[in-house]
Amino acid sequence: EAGVAQSPRYKIIEKRQSVAFWCNPISGHATLYWYQQILGQGPKLLIQFQNNGVVDDSQLPKDRFSAERLKGVDSTLKIQPAKLEDSAVYLCASSRTVTESSSGNTIYFGEGSWLTVV
Amino acid sequence: RKEVEQDPGPFNVPEGATVAFNCTYSNSASQSFFWYRQDCRKEPKLLMSVYSSGNEDGRFTAQLNRASQYISLLIRDSKLSDSATYLCVVNPGRRALTFGSGTRLQVQP
Numbered sequence: 001e002a003g004v005a006q007s008p009r010y011k012i013i014e015k016r017q018s019v020a021f022w023c024n025p026i027s028g029h030a031t032l033y034w035y036q037q038i039l040g041q042g043p044k045l046l047i048q049f050q051n052n053g054v055v056d057d058s059q060l061p062k063d064r065f066s067a068e069r070l071k072g073v074d075s076t077l078k079i080q081p082a083k084l085e086d087s088a089v090y091l092c093a094s095s096r097t098v099t100e101s102s103s104g105n106t107i108y109f110g111e112g113s114w115l116t117v118v
Numbered sequence: 119r120k121e122v123e124q125d126p127g128p129f130n131v132p133e134g135a136t137v138a139f140n141c142t143y144s145n146s147a148s149q150s151f152f153w154y155r156q157d158c159r160k161e162p163k164l165l166m167s168v169y170s171s172g173n174e175d176g177r178f179t180a181q182l183n184r185a186s187q188y189i190s191l192l193i194r195d196s197k198l199s200d201s202a203t204y205l206c207v208v209n210p211g212r213r214a215l216t217f218g219s220g221t222r223l224q225v226q227p
Contacts, residue, residue: 033214035217040126040219041219041220042122042205042217042218042219042220043162043205043217044217045214045215045216048213048214055214056213056214091161091162107164107215109161109162109163110161111160111161112161
């Protein structure tokens, strides 16, 4: 079974530029998450989708971050304009359902997209 | 106060040692608890779930104290391959997992 796919793996941009990350979850997984992990910290949830609807985006900095999952499959996370403090790994994860993700053992992470803002 | 708090370490231990990590959480409504492992520059992966009765998986033992809102992980007979960051994770109801900042373990030969 193919895992969660993310691209690009690495990106370096200047502050005030824009960047987009793409995620393709495991086939059949209805729930998709974007987490931000700053060096030395744990992953922090940015947004959670159930199919093509947003379940939780309370920690998404909406003035500069946006995410969509229009067809309920793959998803894009965009940052515009980027700030230096956005340098982090952006982890996409998926699970079959929100309920199953509560059990922990069915949430799968991609390898992450590493962003450096200079 | 952070939702999940952990000692960042690092814990430097010799091979064969026993090491314990602790974690506290603030939301008393939290329903599910886990330990994840994250290797350097890799994604987090589930190590084990934590049950109220405590659970053991080989050299790893996890315990939960709901009254004190405290979770622990014990690793016996440490191996070099155990070197990683251990993330304490809680699920406060039907929401996404909330991660601690992690405790770094370095097992030395």
